Amino acid sequence: xxxxDEAVTMIENSVDAATLFARYPYRELAAVLHPDxxxxxxxxxxxxxxxxxxxxxxxxxxxxxxxxxTSSYTxxxxxxxxxxxxxxxxxxxxxxxxxxxxxxxxxIHAEWAALRALDGFTERHxxxxxxxxxxxxxxxxxxRGDRAFSVLDPLVDGFVTxxxxxEAFPDGLDGRxxxxxxxxLLRAVAGAHRAGLVHGHLTADNVLVHPGQHGIxxxxxxxxxxxxxxxxxxxxxxxxxxxxxxxxxxxxxTDVHMLHRLTLSxxxxxxxxxxxxxxxxxxxxxxxxxDVVDLLDEYDDxxxxxxxxxxxxxxxxxxxxx
Ligand SMILES: Nc1ncnc2c1ncn2[C@@H]1O[C@H](COP(=O)(O)OP(=O)(O)OP(=O)(O)O)[C@@H](O)[C@H]1O
Ligand SMILES: [Mg+2]
Numbered sequence: 324x325x326x327x328d329e330a331v332t333m334i335e336n337s338v339d340a341a342t343l344f345a346r347y348p349y350r351e352l353a354a355v356l357h358p359d360x361x362x363x364x365x366x367x368x369x370x371x372x373x374x375x376x377x378x379x380x381x382x383x384x385x386x387x388x389x390x391x392x393t394s395s396y397t398x399x400x401x402x403x404x405x406x407x408x409x410x411x412x413x414x415x416x417x418x419x420x421x422x423x424x425x426x427x428x429x430x431i432h433a434e435w436a437a438l439r440a441l442d443g444f445t446e447r448h449x450x451x452x453x454x455x456x457x458x459x460x461x462x463x464x465x466x467r468g469d470r471a472f473s474v475l476d477p478l479v480d481g482f483v484t485x486x487x488x489x490e491a492f493p494d495g496l497d498g499r500x501x502x503x504x505x506x507x508l509l510r511a512v513a514g515a516h517r518a519g520l521v522h523g524h525l526t527a528d529n530v531l532v533h534p535g536q537h538g539i540x541x542x543x544x545x546x547x548x549x550x551x552x553x554x555x556x557x558x559x560x561x562x563x564x565x566x567x568x569x570x571x572x573x574x575x576x577t578d579v580h581m582l583h584r585l586t587l588s589x590x591x592x593x594x595x596x597x598x599x600x601x602x603x604x605x606x607x608x609x610x611x612x613x614d615v616v617d618l619l620d621e622y623d624d625x626x627x628x629x630x631x632x633x634x635x636x637x638x639x640x641x642x643x644x645x
Contacts, residue, residue: 425471
C-alpha cells in the first residue's frame, strides 16, 4: 500500500506525467493524497494539485487525432468495440469507426460504398432514411499499414444495441415489445434489398434501438455486398446461414435467415407463433425463404391476429444491479 510520504515524494520528483502514471495509476495516488485524508497538510495538497495537472496533460496527450482530406477529428473515449473496428467518441458531434487491423481496410471501404448507396436510395425514399446511419466523412485512401476509418453521425443519446436489450431480458422478450422492433427491422432490411444490397451481418450488436421513440437504426455495414456476390470476409462469431458456410454468394435470402435467427435468439420461448414465423424464415434452402417485402405484410397480419389493432406500448429497459 502506497503511503502519503511515498506519493508526495514521487510526485515532487516526477519528470513527466507518462512516467509517473506508468508506475502508479492516477486513482491510487489521488486516493492517498485526498484532502480529507490529509487535513492541514500543505505539502500533500500541493502534491495533489501537481498530480491533477499531470493527469490533465496525460489525458490530452493520449487523445488521438485522425485526419481526412478536409477535417481532423480528436478521439476522446472508445464508444464500443465492434467485430472489426472500434468506435470512438470525439470532441465534436462525430463518431469515428477505426478498423483495428489495416488488413481489414477493404471492409471499411465496403461500408462506405454501402452507406453511399443507401444515401442515394433514401434521397428517393426519404421515409427510409432514419433506418440507416449517416456517413459524414471517411479517411479516404490511407498509406500502407495505416488504418481506414469512417466518420459517422453519432447515435448516442437514448440508443442502446439489441445486444444490450437481449442482456437486459435474459428470459427473452415479450412478443409485443419485439413486434415494433421487428416491423422496423423488416423495413430497414427491405429498403437495403431494394437498393441492391445485402447487409450480410445482421447481429444484435448491429442494431441500434431507441426505446423511447421506438427507433431502429441498422449499423455495421462493413460486410455488406451487392446481392449475389461473395462476402469479402466472414465474422467467426456471427451465425451465418448454410450458403455462407458452403462458400456460396450472399443474397437477400441470407439476410432473411440472419434476421430471423436473431429474432429466435431474442424472443421468449413462450412466443410460439412469432417463433414459428421466424423458423419458417430460416429454412436451409435460400430459395425456400420468403422475400422481406412479402414479410412486411405477413408479419403485420400475424401481429393483428395475435394482438389486435396496433397501440403504442412503452418499452422500458429494467435497471441492472450496477
Ligand atoms: N452511428 C453510430 N452511433 C452510435 N453507435 C454506433 C454507431 N455505429 C456503430 N456504433 C456502435 O459501435 C459498435 C461497432 O460499430 P460497427 O458495428 O459499425 O463496427 P464493427 O462491428 O467493427 O463492424 P461491422 O460493420 O462488421 O459490424 C456497434 O456495435 C455500435 O454499438
Ligand atoms: Mg458491428
